[in-house]
Amino acid sequence: MATETLTIGKALNTGLRRAMERDDKVILMGEDIGKLGGVFRITDGLQKDFGEERVIDTPLAEAGIVGTAIGLALRGYRPVCEIQFDGFVYPAYDQIVCQVAKFRYRSRGNVTLPMVIRIPFGGGIGAVEHHSESPEAYFAHTAGLKVVSCSSPEDAHFMIQQAIASDDPVIFFEPKRRYWEKGPVDTSLGLDAAAPLHSSRVVRPGTDATIVAYGPMVKTSLDAATAAAEDGRSLEVIDLRSLSPLDMGPVYDSVRRTGRLVVVHEAPGNIGLGAEISARVTEECFYSLEAPVLRVTGYNTPYPASRLEEEYLPDLDRVLDAVDRSFGW
Amino acid sequence: MTKGEPAPRRSGATRAGRSGGTPPEPEYVQLLTPSGERVNHPEYSVDFTAEELRGLYRDLVTVRKLDTEATALQRQGELGIWASLLGQEAAQVGAGRAMRTQDMAFPTYREHGVLYTRGIDPIMPLSLFRGVDQGGWDPVANKFNLYTIVIGAQTLHATGYAMGVAKDGKVGTDDGEAVIAFFGDGATSQGDVNEAFIWSSVFHAPIVFFCQNNQYAISEPLERQTRIPIYQRAAGFGFPGVRVDGNDVLAVYAVTRAALDNARLGQGPTLIEAYTYRMGAHTTSDDPTRYRVSSEVEAWQAKDPIARLKALLVKEKAAGEDFFKQVDEDARIEAVSLRERVLSMPDPDHSQIFDHVYAEGSPLVDAERKQFEAYMASFEGGH
Ligand SMILES: Cc1ncc(C[n+]2csc(CCOP(=O)(O)OP(=O)(O)O)c2C)c(N)n1
Numbered sequence: 001m002a003t004e005t006l007t008i009g010k011a012l013n014t015g016l017r018r019a020m021e022r023d024d025k026v027i028l029m030g031e032d033i034g035k036l037g038g039v040f041r042i043t044d045g046l047q048k049d050f051g052e053e054r055v056i057d058t059p060l061a062e063a064g065i066v067g068t069a070i071g072l073a074l075r076g077y078r079p080v081c082e083i084q085f086d087g088f089v090y091p092a093y094d095q096i097v098c099q100v101a102k103f104r105y106r107s108r109g110n111v112t113l114p115m116v117i118r119i120p121f122g123g124g125i126g127a128v129e130h131h132s133e134s135p136e137a138y139f140a141h142t143a144g145l146k147v148v149s150c151s152s153p154e155d156a157h158f159m160i161q162q163a164i165a166s167d168d169p170v171i172f173f174e175p176k177r178r179y180w181e182k183g184p185v186d187t188s189l190g191l192d193a194a195a196p197l198h199s200s201r202v203v204r205p206g207t208d209a210t211i212v213a214y215g216p217m218v219k220t221s222l223d224a225a226t227a228a229a230e231d232g233r234s235l236e237v238i239d240l241r242s243l244s245p246l247d248m249g250p251v252y253d254s255v256r257r258t259g260r261l262v263v264v265h266e267a268p269g270n271i272g273l274g275a276e277i278s279a280r281v282t283e284e285c286f287y288s289l290e291a292p293v294l295r296v297t298g299y300n301t302p303y304p305a306s307r308l309e310e311e312y313l314p315d316l317d318r319v320l321d322a323v324d325r326s327f328g329w
Numbered sequence: 330m331t332k333g334e335p336a337p338r339r340s341g342a343t344r345a346g347r348s349g350g351t352p353p354e355p356e357y358v359q360l361l362t363p364s365g366e367r368v369n370h371p372e373y374s375v376d377f378t379a380e381e382l383r384g385l386y387r388d389l390v391t392v393r394k395l396d397t398e399a400t401a402l403q404r405q406g407e408l409g410i411w412a413s414l415l416g417q418e419a420a421q422v423g424a425g426r427a428m429r430t431q432d433m434a435f436p437t438y439r440e441h442g443v444l445y446t447r448g449i450d451p452i453m454p455l456s457l458f459r460g461v462d463q464g465g466w467d468p469v470a471n472k473f474n475l476y477t478i479v480i481g482a483q484t485l486h487a488t489g490y491a492m493g494v495a496k497d498g499k500v501g502t503d504d505g506e507a508v509i510a511f512f513g514d515g516a517t518s519q520g521d522v523n524e525a526f527i528w529s530s531v532f533h534a535p536i537v538f539f540c541q542n543n544q545y546a547i548s549e550p551l552e553r554q555t556r557i558p559i560y561q562r563a564a565g566f567g568f569p570g571v572r573v574d575g576n577d578v579l580a581v582y583a584v585t586r587a588a589l590d591n592a593r594l595g596q597g598p599t600l601i602e603a604y605t606y607r608m609g610a611h612t613t614s615d616d617p618t619r620y621r622v623s624s625e626v627e628a629w630q631a632k633d634p635i636a637r638l639k640a641l642l643v644k645e646k647a648a649g650e651d652f653f654k655q656v657d658e659d660a661r662i663e664a665v666s667l668r669e670r671v672l673s674m675p676d677p678d679h680s681q682i683f684d685h686v687y688a689e690g691s692p693l694v695d696a697e698r699k700q701f702e703a704y705m706a707s708f709e710g711g712h
Contacts, residue, residue, distance in 0.1 A: 035619055035620040036547065036619050036620055057549050059518035060480055060546050063520050126409045129478060270693060299682060300693050301686050305461055306409055307461055308681060311682060321704065
């Protein structure tokens, strides 16, 4: 055992380091990831230790980052791309959706693209526009991509290594406003000790209602569960972890016990992940449901100016309000 | 301001500028050395009166003072972030003053100096940096587009706008319109910027691409974006490129004025590379000590754009101590006013979240607005 207390940011850093030690084909690419260590310092020290050949400060062009990563992957490398902020992935959208996602299918399985695209996502950091977005549904909607999001230091450390080890392309969403949250990580453990990458997980057991969340909203949901407990309500919180494929088993099990489900995400609700989860739960658990599945999400507007984000973002009160509505049904 | 003669069509190469005894400078157009000596250039010149020179000096000082004030406001938590133009005053004032009334600018997030010289109230972009809104001004009425944070995107918008100018028949005469797109050295790597070069060339758009090469894109030095001088890229796209000493307000003015006039007269695009230096951090969130050495910053300090114009004014007896004092005092007063207006800027009303999503409205947004208002009302009187 070598349990350390790490922030999510540091746990990603140690995870990247492990992956680079394990496989010298792993290379990192992105804007400002070298000397600066990335604007969030996730790659801090890695260029110093692994050299400029493996930690590459790229020209300022996201389509270029992802497009050349495809070529490097074809050549046997395992590129890990950093997109500086969620709102800057769109110049690479064509490369991701038309190329990354479809290469294997088009080559009838002759090639796989073992690449990872890391994206710090979500709001709550008081940033200017394009720095607080939640674009995960665009990618989860696209066949051929796997999409995950971590919510704790432990998951950050292991999931990034699993994503890099995966032969499929993985879009890896990092909850940027939680980068500084701390938690225990046993960095001596190998990947076999970690939960599978594409599994969801009960992070707080409960009996009265189920909350499903991922990324930054896991903490919000856990805080809501703590507050609800004071009012005598026991909420079960599930961290989805994988957004594509979805691991619905633990969600169905939970809803069959509680009869109530609230899905929470920062992204706008319209045609979002919450809708998919709601549809599946309705199909699988119809007779167990005591109330319709409710969603607590960002509003269906562009992400607003930062002085409005507190109202825009789902918070503890909005989660509890939805729980109340579920019980009031 | 007087106007420099529109330059004849050029092949793309420019002649060497002279430097005032400092280490070899890159080839660029320079009309004023760092020590304040005038330089003759075969193609470019200015014939400013003493009053006009004083006006430029006032611009430079004011723009720097307002910028310093904004940085201080961010440090005190009054702005969420600030992208300082420190060191780039001459590039921005020169380009801004070179524009004619009818010309349209497409800025990045750093063009506070251009904005100021367009006669726009410097408070205008501060709501964006304070987090009150996302700019919110009318880009067309101001002839100054919204600040654009997504690197390079505005160069295509500028190109399209310029294509519209041409379609409207507003080129070919002295009162024709020209468009100027601002971007950084980092932006030159973006597909959008390269596409803008192609489109403007193919459609012969009345546009000037004004690249402030401040040597860095956040932490990445210029060499990460290009192996040839940026201005030389223009040749491959089929229009002239010229490099100018970006810390020399006279040269920037002359070169930009000529390029804009060429555009308005129907001679198509020009790429200007204003060779300058970002003296401060990329933004207030950045820590440049991680990627550059202070000796480099000090070397550029010696090329300060304000000091050299001041030296010229003194040398040519165009201004005295009283004037310089007065300018400082006036700039200070403007900065105080800016501060006061930032501090008294009201927070946005919550319902602004739902405003202006669609021109024709949306049942979904309308329904959410109602739910939101009911939800907020539920807190009144204790929840
Ligand atoms: C498409 C996109 N990718 C990344 C960023 C993050 N970013 C903001 S400024 C910047 C560097 C810009 O450098 P440059 O174009 O040289 O302009 P400067 O800031 O130096 O004026 C980066 C990478 C962004 N805003 N947009």
